[in-house]
Amino acid sequence: MVARWIETLTGSLEQKRQYRRAVARIEALDEPYRGAAKAVDRYLTYAGGFTDGDTLVRMVADHADLWERAALDGTPVRAVVGDDPVEFAEAFARAYSGKEWIDEERARLSKAIDDATGDAGRRTEG
């Protein structure tokens, strides 16, 4: 069951296939990896703020790689995510420089400040 917005985001059939394959790989893991990977995956897809399917698909595939590797090597879940799973998931999502809805706002803010100061990111020596 893939959320509707993900269906919309992953435009091409090929993208959808790749996305489903990554999800299936996570489903196929043994516990405790399956539970941990699903929890991180959920956070990544919902909190990542992605607006382009390519990046999302690449991220979930890499994420499946990470957990498959950990399960095969017997790396403990805690050693994968560290003390702060949220920090880990956010660092992971940030590594994918996909287009986020916030990008537009970021560009807008930077431009507004440039306009206000009449320069392009250069501070005059005071």
Next chain:
Amino acid sequence: MTELLKGTLEGIVLAILSVRPAYGYEITARLREEGFADLAEGTVYALLVRIEQRGLVDVEKVPSEKGPPRKVYTLNAQGRDDLTEFWRTWSFLAERLERLRHDAGHPQEEGT
């Protein structure tokens, strides 16, 4: 992981790769040997993804007997430039901080 360590981790990883190419898990192992004991594997993985996206390393996928292929990371020219810049910033910071500590007449505290 402190903010200070987080900010330098990328430079540390580039420095490790400047010695020779390495697999992801080798990099984590090296970091643990160097005393970064509580580093999460996933954090290093995310960092490697980021430096790959930024074009600082060349990545070769090596098929593995089981599971997904393992990736070998090699520092490229752009990565070397980045590393040079990192060391320059590091020297500047270290020198300034030492001077600050000296000026403040701070006792040399151990293990803080």
